Amino acid sequence: MIMVKKARDTEDFLHHIYIHMNEADQFVMFSGLTMHQFVKSLGPFNHLLLLKHKYEDSSYNMHTQLEFVPDEEVLSFTKEFMDNPSDLRWIDFKDERKLNMLTSQEQAELLYIGHKKEPIRSPFYYQLQNRFVYLSNEEESMTKIYFRELNDSLHLVVNILNQVVRDKEKGAPFWRRKQKEGYPELTMEQFISHKPLLKEGVLLSLYKIEKSKVSYDLEIRLLPESVYPDEIWDELTAVMKQSPDETIRF
Structure with a gap:
């Protein structure tokens, strides 16, 4: 038989999970990925400079006039959006003192990334020492992430x-x-x-x-x-x- x-x-x-890698520009498109999964899988994280968000408990940086999430609050920040996903765009950074050294040009580039979801040039900054740029749309059906180390x-x-x-x-x-x-x-x-x-x-x-x-x-x-x-x-x-x-x- x-x-x-x-x-x-x-x-x-x-x-x-869907994945599409752009090796030349060092980003990957995902679908079926949540920010909680991302942070839990690649943490621990440094501070997160928020380029677009709806988070009410963030801290404020006077130099860039942008809000940020301190490293010790990153996990609670991600849990906030587990059941209520929204547009989230951020870039990680190591030290607020170095954040205060960003030039006007660099700050303008960050605003461009937050608005257009793409960089003018490389999105990895010496002052920030960032590993990622995280750009998700509402409901996180598509998430675009730039990786300093693509692996x-x-x-x-x-x-x-x-x-x-x-x-x-x-x-x-x-x-x-x-x-x-x-x-x-x-x-x-x-x-x-x-x-x-x-x-x-x-x-x-x-x-x-x-x-x-x-x-x-x-x-x-x-x-x-x-x-x-x-x-x-x-x-x-x-x-x-x-x-x-x-x-x-x-």
Whole structure:
């Protein structure tokens, strides 16, 4: 008797995230990413200079006349928007004394970034020593992030997916958890080998394999040209009918 492999439904997957990397300009477009995930996965963070926001408990910098979030308040700041996402645009910085040394030209460039969601030149400033520029739109359906070290974007995705796995395994029956010494884990080495695909725009989908030894598949699908990144979630069922272009098992 020939067994027909059952097609996976959209709801069978544990997590989806879209990523499109622009290596030349050092930014990555994400869909399905929240700021809380971003900060939790790549923290701890320095202070955040707010370029656009609706946060009421921020501090104020007289030199730039911009509000900021001190490093010790970053986590509480991100939790504020977990259930009520909004337009958030910020750039991190190490030291307020150095922030006060920004020139008028540099301040104007920051205002431009906050308004246009793109820099006039490199968005990484000596005085700020910033690692990121974070630019999200309402409901965070699309988030554009500039990375000083582009591989931080890969660490971000790996950390998020491994956290999903840990949360899933922690919810497993007690008898099975007791037998496990650790959780399956996606490695950077596995993920970075697929970096060229990320430059095309891909949907990453995480699926749990139930066998004698629990493992996970990360399915990678090149996004069809007919589907725009901010429309992925409306078209998800159609997208998932495609066979994955690559699969990472771990």
